[in-house]
Amino acid sequence: MPGEFDLIRRYFDSISGNHPSVQLGIGDDCALLSTSPNTELAISVDTLVEGIHFLPDIDPEHLAWRLIASSVSDLAAMGASAKWLTLACTLNEPSHEWLAAFSKGLTEACHAYSLMLIGGDTTSGKHPVFTAQVHGEVPVGMALKRSSAKVGDAIIVSGTLGDSRAGLALLTAELEGNSEYLLGRYYRPTARLALGEGLRGVANAAVDISDGLLADLGHVLTASDVGAEVHVENLPLSTAIKEIAPEFAEHWALTGGEDFELCFTLPQARVFELQHISERLATPLTVVGEITQQQGIRLLRSGQPVSLPTSLGFNHFGNEHE
Amino acid sequence: MPGEFDLIRRYFDSISGNHPSVQLGIGDDCALLSTSPNTELAISVDTLVEGIHFLPDIDPEHLAWRLIASSVSDLAAMGASAKWLTLACTLNEPSHEWLAAFSKGLTEACHAYSLMLIGGDTTSGKHPVFTAQVHGEVPVGMALKRSSAKVGDAIIVSGTLGDSRAGLALLTAELEGNSEYLLGRYYRPTARLALGEGLRGVANAAVDISDGLLADLGHVLTASDVGAEVHVENLPLSTAIKEIAPEFAEHWALTGGEDFELCFTLPQARVFELQHISERLATPLTVVGEITQQQGIRLLRSGQPVSLPTSLGFNHFGNEHE
Numbered sequence: 001m002p003g004e005f006d007l008i009r010r011y012f013d014s015i016s017g018n019h020p021s022v023q024l025g026i027g028d029d030c031a032l033l034s035t036s037p038n039t040e041l042a043i044s045v046d047t048l049v050e051g052i053h054f055l056p057d058i059d060p061e062h063l064a065w066r067l068i069a070s071s072v073s074d075l076a077a078m079g080a081s082a083k084w085l086t087l088a089c090t091l092n093e094p095s096h097e098w099l100a101a102f103s104k105g106l107t108e109a110c111h112a113y114s115l116m117l118i119g120g121d122t123t124s125g126k127h128p129v130f131t132a133q134v135h136g137e138v139p140v141g142m143a144l145k146r147s148s149a150k151v152g153d154a155i156i157v158s159g160t161l162g163d164s165r166a167g168l169a170l171l172t173a174e175l176e177g178n179s180e181y182l183l184g185r186y187y188r189p190t191a192r193l194a195l196g197e198g199l200r201g202v203a204n205a206a207v208d209i210s211d212g213l214l215a216d217l218g219h220v221l222t223a224s225d226v227g228a229e230v231h232v233e234n235l236p237l238s239t240a241i242k243e244i245a246p247e248f249a250e251h252w253a254l255t256g257g258e259d260f261e262l263c264f265t266l267p268q269a270r271v272f273e274l275q276h277i278s279e280r281l282a283t284p285l286t287v288v289g290e291i292t293q294q295q296g297i298r299l300l301r302s303g304q305p306v307s308l309p310t311s312l313g314f315n316h317f318g319n320e321h322e
Numbered sequence: 323m324p325g326e327f328d329l330i331r332r333y334f335d336s337i338s339g340n341h342p343s344v345q346l347g348i349g350d351d352c353a354l355l356s357t358s359p360n361t362e363l364a365i366s367v368d369t370l371v372e373g374i375h376f377l378p379d380i381d382p383e384h385l386a387w388r389l390i391a392s393s394v395s396d397l398a399a400m401g402a403s404a405k406w407l408t409l410a411c412t413l414n415e416p417s418h419e420w421l422a423a424f425s426k427g428l429t430e431a432c433h434a435y436s437l438m439l440i441g442g443d444t445t446s447g448k449h450p451v452f453t454a455q456v457h458g459e460v461p462v463g464m465a466l467k468r469s470s471a472k473v474g475d476a477i478i479v480s481g482t483l484g485d486s487r488a489g490l491a492l493l494t495a496e497l498e499g500n501s502e503y504l505l506g507r508y509y510r511p512t513a514r515l516a517l518g519e520g521l522r523g524v525a526n527a528a529v530d531i532s533d534g535l536l537a538d539l540g541h542v543l544t545a546s547d548v549g550a551e552v553h554v555e556n557l558p559l560s561t562a563i564k565e566i567a568p569e570f571a572e573h574w575a576l577t578g579g580e581d582f583e584l585c586f587t588l589p590q591a592r593v594f595e596l597q598h599i600s601e602r603l604a605t606p607l608t609v610v611g612e613i614t615q616q617q618g619i620r621l622l623r624s625g626q627p628v629s630l631p632t633s634l635g636f637n638h639f640g641n642e643h644e
Contacts, residue, residue, distance in 0.1 A: 127449035
């Protein structure tokens with residue numbers, strides 16, 4: 001793409017940062033970073049493809065925000081800080097208006113998470129694709145892994161579930177009604193970075209809910225070689241989803257993706273610590289189940305087994321996996 | 323893409339490595355890495371788009387090799403080691419054969435550069451796009467920057483120039499003839515990693531030649547606020563390019579991209595050290611010019627000015643920039 005350097009400089013320089021950890025940012029063969037002693041480097045890569053992960057007419061500000069929040073959410077799920085961002089954009093002759101709006105969303109999201117843009121690549125292609133890679137740090141040995149859930153652990157989720165899925169349903173007219181709150185949860189999800197850091201040394205295992213609670217909890221169970229019981233009446237639901245989609249709320253709380261809340265486990269003896277963490281971070285935390293020796297996930301309502309939804313995962317635009 | 327995890331595991335596990343620096347590789351929310359003390363982290367991102375950077379019918383082994391070599395080349399140009407790779411692939415329903423061949427090329431290239439695949443994202447999309455991010459380390463303060471060329475420095479290039487461009491010309495039948503050597507230089511370029519490390523503390527400035535000598539040297543000159551004289555009769559040309567494309571050889575040596583040789587500067591008083599480095603690394607090194615106070619690039623033949631080619635940069639598939 002001719003003018004690639006100009007394009008990057010013009011729009012992204014404002015978020016390149018001027019932080020002592022960045023020895024060299026955009027403009028040389030590599031970025032050069034100073035990492036902190038006694039930490040491990042946490043890295044996550046996420047790609048959003050037009051037509052698969054976002055609609056072609058999405059507001060570029062929202063697109064940028066979702067790209068960053070979904071990436072940062074992986075750092076949160078490890079208990080890592082957010083530090084550096086690289087961004088690979090394949091663009092199909094974007095207008096200056098589009099780039100300016102995308103850059104505005106990117107700048108806001110980077111500020112929100114103290115993330116510095118330190119490099120990237122801008123290419124031209126018929127089909128827009130965005131790959132964000134985020135880098136954070138976590139004290140040695142303190143990362144929250146998926147593989148450390150223990151039998152007997154309580155299972156906790158942050159915030160409310162299913163909202164992003166409901167927002168998408170409003171957007172695609174799958175659902176009637178209007179809710180700025182639900183649309184906002186879809187467009188500008190919040191990565192739970194402070195919560196992740198607060199769970200270091202507290203939680204045994206953690207994952208972020210990008211594919212839906214059942215699917216992502218399933219990753220923890222597989223990695224930890226355990227099972228779980230989930231009490232559906234305990235699922236945290238927003239007032240908005242209960243009003244607008246009462247018949248879908250529970251299902252979407254279980255299978256709706258892209259909430260970017262955290263799901264984590266900790267010993268029952270430490271459940272009492274949750275209230276303090278929740279208050280300090282102004283983040284609702286809800287115990288929804290417990291880790292069991294028996295493999296798989298069992299859903300319970302008032303202690304009685306209920307069927308799992310036939311579709312367990314989340315596919316974008318409401319097409320759920322079989 | 324359903325089965326994303328399976329796909330990654332099946333093909334890429336063999337190169338995920340089992341290195342003490344990798345605390346956690348593919349399979350959690352983030353990879354976790356232990357960085358080395360007293361080093362800076364060097365990071366570079368490169369995207370290849372089908373139809374722009376490679377032909378749709380390219381052998382997937384070659385594609386993987388070029389993707390890795392072009393990325394590692396940026397580490398070489400900083401004097402950094404190569405350590406970790408992430409790979410974001412947007413694929414259009416690839417066959418198992420395609421994936422197996424791509425994985426084979428990837429494995430070979432990663433072995434060649436001691437690069438460990440530690441994470442990535444696999445998405446589905448109509449238009450294949452590949453983003454590789456490479457991570458290396460360089461001792462604090464020893465990185466080779468573009469901005470440190472000094473007036474009076476000698477300008478040196480490694481290997482021979484224009485070969486990759488000639489290989490592409492053979493491939494697209496722009497040029498008649500056959501040369502396994504030139505095709506190989508296009509398909510499987512060699513990143514000069516050992517040379518980059520050997521130039522730490524020796525070279526003042528360095529860049530890798532991805533867009534052509536004039537364009538990339540131009541980046542060094544701009545960043546260092548200096549100019550250059552280049553002696554065209556000193557340009558290192560391979561026997562193959564002189565035989566097959568005598569009328570284009572010099573032009574392609576100046577403007578042909580994707581050779582992934584290094585161009586660097588060092589004080590004239592240290593030019594004598596090049597012979598030892600060249601012999602130790604079995605890498606030809608040729609002085610092609612010197613850094614001047616006067617801005618811009620002046621081409622000289624036997625001391626007399628000659629015109630710059632009208633097209634200074636390299637565009638993929640032989641369409642050169644104006």
